[in-house]
Amino acid sequence: MNSKNLFEKVWDVHSVGELANGQTQLFIGRHLIHEVTSPQAFGMLREKSLPIRYPERTFATVDHIVPTDEASEPYSDILADAMIKELRKNCAESGVTFFDVDSGKQGIVHVVGPEQGLTQPGMTIACGDSHTSTHGAFGAIAFGVGTSQVRDLLATQTMAMSKLKVRRINVNGDLGTGIYAKDVILHIIRLLGVNGGTGFAYEYGGDVFDSFSIEERMTACNMSIEGGARVGYVNPDHKTFTYLKGRPYSPSNEEWEKQVSTWSSYSSDKGCSYDDIVTIEGSEVAPTVTWGINPGQAVAIGENIPNPDQVAQNDRAGVIEALDHMQLRAGSPIQGTKVDVAFIGSCTNGRLSDLEEVAARLPGHKVRDGLKAIVVPGSQIVSKLAMEKGLDKVFIEAGFEWRAAGCSMCLAMNPDKLVGDQLCASSSNRNFKGRQGSPTGRTMLMSPVMVAAAAVTGEVSDARTVFG
C-alpha cells in the first residue's frame, strides 16, 4: 500500500515544511559551488549581513574558467583571475572546503563530488549548475539551481521547491557492441524531446541501466536536463556501494554496514507507482550524433539529416534554423560531415572510463592532419589515474593535446574556443549556437569513441567501422 519510489522517500526525509505558496522547504544535505554562480550569492548575503548556516555542508571547486594549458596564476584573463580569487576568498572567510587547483582534487564539480565520496545515495544535493543531475547516478536527488537559490542554501541550507512527478524510463535488453551510455541518453532525449521532461524527475532502470557501471550511469543522468528533466537518477545497488567504499568522504568502516542498509532502503519499492512509464528497447539504440542546435536534434549514425519538408509543422522552423547554422544539407547522410576540432572531456564524458575506452582504440591511428584534437580530463584525479596508466602517452602519440582538468571547450569560458565556423565533434552535452565560444561555431554531440573516430578520419564516422 505504502510503497514509494526513491524520489518520494528522499523528498519526504528532507522536507522541512510547507511554504505559504504551497511549495516545499527542502533541506539540501550537500551543496556544491563553483566560481561562476556563487560570487553573486556570497555578495547578496554580505549585503544582508547573513552568515553561512552550515559551511560544513558546502564544498567548492573551480572548473569553468580555469585554463587547461597554463597552470600559473595570475591568469592572463583578468576576469577569470578575479573569479578564482573571489571564490578562494569566499571559501576561506566562510569556512567552506575548497578543492583548489593546488589540492590535487580540483576538477569539474560533477566529477569531483562523486570522486570524493561526497555524493551518496538518499541525499539531496544542489549546485548552481544544471548538470547537477549527474549525481543522481548514486540514487541521490540532485538539483541544478540558480544563484538566488545558492544564496538561499548558503543562508539556510534549504530552498523552495515544488515536488516533481516521476517518470520511470526502462531501457530493456542489451545494447549492441560499440553503443555507449551517451548514445542511450541522446536516444532518450530524441524520443521524448528536449522539453519532454519538464516537471519530471527521470528514474532510469531496466537491464541496460542495471548493467551500466557507475560512470556510465553518471553520463546518462548528466544529460537528464537536456531532456527537460531537472532530476535524473538510478536506484542504488551493489555497484554504487562498491564505488563509494574507501573514498575520502565515504562513511568509515565502522559505519559502513549501517549506511549501506540505510542507502538500500531508499530504493524504489517493488510495485511503487510512477506518474509515467516509458519503455525502450536497448537493441534499438545506435551510435547517435546531433546534427542541430539542441540535443534533441539527433540521428543514428546511419541515418540522414532530416528534411524540413518531412517533419511536423511545429518543428519545421527549428529544423531550418538548425540546418542553416550547422551548414548542413537536408536529407544528406550525417556520416562524412567534415570535422575541424575534436573535444573529449566535460562532466558528461571526461571520466577515467571514457578516456580508457578511447585510448584502447587509438593505437595505430593518427589524428587527421590539420584537425585540432584535445583531451581534457574531468578532474586532477582523473588526470593522475589516466597518466599512471599511460593514457596520456597514447593520446599524445595519436596526435591529441593532453590538457589539465576543467570544463574547457564544453562552454569555452576559458581560452579553449572554437574559431569562426569550425565544426567540433564533442563529447560534451550542449550544441547550442555559440556554446563552444564562437557565435558561428558548430557542435556535434556524440560519445567519446565517436569523437575519436571523427578525429582520425576527419569526418563524422561510425566508430565501429573505423576501429573495427
Added chain:
Amino acid sequence: MNLPKISQVTGRAIPVPGDDIDTDRIIPARFMKCLTFDGLGEYLFYDTRFNADGSEKLHNLNLPCFRDASIMVSGANFGCGSSREHAPQSLYRAGLRAIVAGNFAEIFFGNSTNLGMPCVSASRENLEKLSSATENDPDLRVVVDLENLQVRYGTECIPCEINPGARESLLNGTWDPLEELLTATNEIEETARSLPYA
C-alpha cells in the same frame, strides 16, 4: 522585507520569435565572467544582435522603437539549457519585467519568479497574433494580468497560464522566498539532525 505584490505588468512588448531559445543564446557564456549581475543587461542576446566585428545585426532588441519594452514575447521552451541566473538577470537588467512564451524551462522559470519577473504561457496561435500586433505597432500597450490570467492589448484579450504556486507568490509579494525560509530555524535544525548523514 516587503516585496512588491506583482499582479500585472504593463508596457510595450518586444517580440523575439523562435522556439527553444536557450540560455547560451540569451547570454553567451563569455559574459558570465562577472562577480555581480550588474551590467549584464548590455549583453542580452549579444550574438544574435551583433556581428563578430561589433556591428549591429537586424534584431528587434536593436530597434529604438522597442528600446523601453518591458514584456518579451517568444516561443516554446524558452530559457532551456543552463541553470545560470545570468540569463533572467540579463533580461531583468535590460528592463524586461515579464515574459510571454509557449512554455518555459523549469530552472529558468524558477529563477525568473525569484526575481519578480513573471513568465506566462500562451498558445502558439495567440503568441503569433500578439507578436505580429507588436511588430505592427511597437507602441501598443500590453498588459500581463496575473490576477485574471490574461494578456490584453488593443481590443484583444488572450488567456495565459502560470504555475499556481508562482502566481500566488507574485500576487502576495512573497516571490523571493528567503525571508520565509529563514524563519523556520528550529524545523531546519530538526531536519538536519534527523538525517542519516552529516
